Amino acid sequence: MDINAATLRGIYTSLSTLFNTRFASAQTYYNTVAMTVTSTTAQNEYPRLDDMPGIREWVGERLVHRLGAQTYVIRNREFEKTIAIPRKNIDDDNLGIYSPVAGQIGQDVAQFPDLLVFPLLKNGDTTVCYDGQYFFDTDHPGFNEQGNTISVSNFQSGAGAAWYLIDDSQVVKPLVFQKRKEFKLVSFQDEKDANVFWKGEFVWGVDGRCNAGYGLWQLAFKSKATLDEANFAAARTAMQSLRKRSGEIINIRPTKLLVPPSLAPTARKLLNAELVNGGESNIWKGTCEVVEIPYLT
Template sequence: MLLNRENLQSLSRTLRALVFQTRDSYTPFWPRIALEARTEGRVGVYSWIEDFPVMRPWEGERQVQNLSLRTVELVNGDWELTFAVNRNDVEDDLLDQISANAREYAFRWAQHDDYLITTLLVEGFQRKGPDGANFFGTHRVGKGQFSNAGTAPLSRESFRAALTQMRSLTDSRGYPLGFFYGKPILMVGPSLEYAAKEIVELPTLPQGGANPDYGAAEILVNPWLAGPYANYWFLVDGTRPIRPLVLQRRRDPEWVAKVDPEDENVFKHNQFVFGVSERKAAGYLYWQLAYGSTGAGS
């Protein structure tokens, strides 16, 4: 390829199309457990409701139900992914190799939102949610307490106990919240995939007979639940308009290309540089819609 400005600008447009097309072809799992929000400023502000409103007999005047509101603030962060293309590869028309590498970079970029949401989950046993308690921990509900965290390894018994526990949650007035009665998500890592399938995807029990847990949850295998998080597992109610987590966006992704033959990076490193950047943040909302276990117990 002749390395003039016209050809290099054309290369930039081609790579941009490839990168964004690859990103758009990826199907993320985060929308199933996190709310997407857009902000117009540095900080996004959300109202967290402790007690949800309920219907009541209309006798006399309407009664405004005073809800306990707390404010959640999320500060947008800057994120970037940058990759370089060797000048000689462009000059020698190695476009198939360049395109393949660009698509792989794009795939990693597309996964990042899933990674951010997974980070919230695995750190939720130590990080605080809107009510001031650890997101996965013991929460005050009225005069009592309720825990959405455990340490039990994934088993049929621990799955049933977690599901029953989350279905039993009430608000501070004793009114049942009714969460987890739809088909919740059972999120596991690769090492727990087949244990999860035995619990909710096989119609019969290993020892014979009908499986009463068949279809009780939908399995989501999360590749980041590995290594120190291999035994972690989560139950999430993703059927409601609200979500346990939020992914906030401030600015749509921008494409930057350094393809001027006289650019300093080309002079020093013999490379053309391409990249994307965006502003976003992720945070906690409703612990009532998520249960987490580290799987570290006996």
């Protein structure tokens, strides 16, 4: 194959198409637990949205509620992946081997947010969030019906595989995926490039800027106790008992049960079976959706 500008553009177009096709079709899970926020600077600063009270009757002047002075920051990080195509493979028209490589890079880019988000979820019982407690903890500062400060929990200890109840019906989600610069396939397409001269290879790669961080702990519950009716009910009740600073119920709806593959059969039986215990109606059937996530293994 002759190596010229047209040839190199054709190779780039072909690989880009494969990259984009696989990127669009790849299975991802991060949207289950994380809201995507567009960033325009090196970092984003988030106010404590759990300080927001409910709507009140307008009596007299407006009562101004200012978001807490305490904020949390998510700093963008830079990531890349680069491959080289030897010039001799282009000379010999031996490019078929790079088609799956381009597709795999597209899949890797699509699934990369999963690799940022789910380690945060898994390590949430040992990582501090904005209120000074671990994201999953037994003594978060909360409120009772009178608006007095009390200790509340979104963690259940145990010795088993962890499972998670998530409310993904809110505007805000438990975690944040922050996107600064989209990943895009780029290349050196000139045979006079230094890499071609010195190493005999054309270089292709992707890079992007993003990061992930914690959002509202109130919308997630982690349990390492046995996944059964009693522990599921306790976790659900704990989430739905949380209140705003004004004493109002937050109206949390646990909509997703996230489990590793090892707990998927138990979870489906718990939430999908029509009958349990030898013929009783399953009161938990359909109360939330089971999502099996390999990253939670």
